[in-house]
Amino acid sequence: MQTMEIDRPDKRIDDLNSRMAEGFGRVHREIDGLDKRTSEGFQRVHREIDGLNERMTEGFKRVDREINALDERMTEGFKRADGDIRELRGEIKGLRGEMNERFAVVDARLQSVDARFDAMHRTMMRGFFALGGIMVTLFLALAGLQGF
Numbered sequence: 001m002q003t004m005e006i007d008r009p010d011k012r013i014d015d016l017n018s019r020m021a022e023g024f025g026r027v028h029r030e031i032d033g034l035d036k037r038t039s040e041g042f043q044r045v046h047r048e049i050d051g052l053n054e055r056m057t058e059g060f061k062r063v064d065r066e067i068n069a070l071d072e073r074m075t076e077g078f079k080r081a082d083g084d085i086r087e088l089r090g091e092i093k094g095l096r097g098e099m100n101e102r103f104a105v106v107d108a109r110l111q112s113v114d115a116r117f118d119a120m121h122r123t124m125m126r127g128f129f130a131l132g133g134i135m136v137t138l139f140l141a142l143a144g145l146q147g148f
Helices: 009-080 085-146
Strands: none
Touching: 009 085
């Protein structure tokens, strides 16, 4: 005599567990991919920051050389200006104006770098919030799978 086999609850639970394990495995693989891409992005940002630091260092060295050259010119000017005070004051005003212009250029460059860092920070924060939204969505999706 043949009897009909009824689906046992254990078999259904085992099937559900295996499907959930596959789903978690898939989520872990996707998270690992995100981790790798995020790490690569940070490495790229670090390389760009290192390059920026090198350029800034070279710029500061160039400014130092220019300031040293300016200092030498000022010293020579003081040595020559032994008699005419009016002429000396005129040279000093000219040199001060030149120094102020160069410092204004350096200030503008530093403000540009600050703006770049601010923009980079905003971009990175948007990325972090996007990743957080993706993670919440994934967890909610997984929670929805568990309900079935």
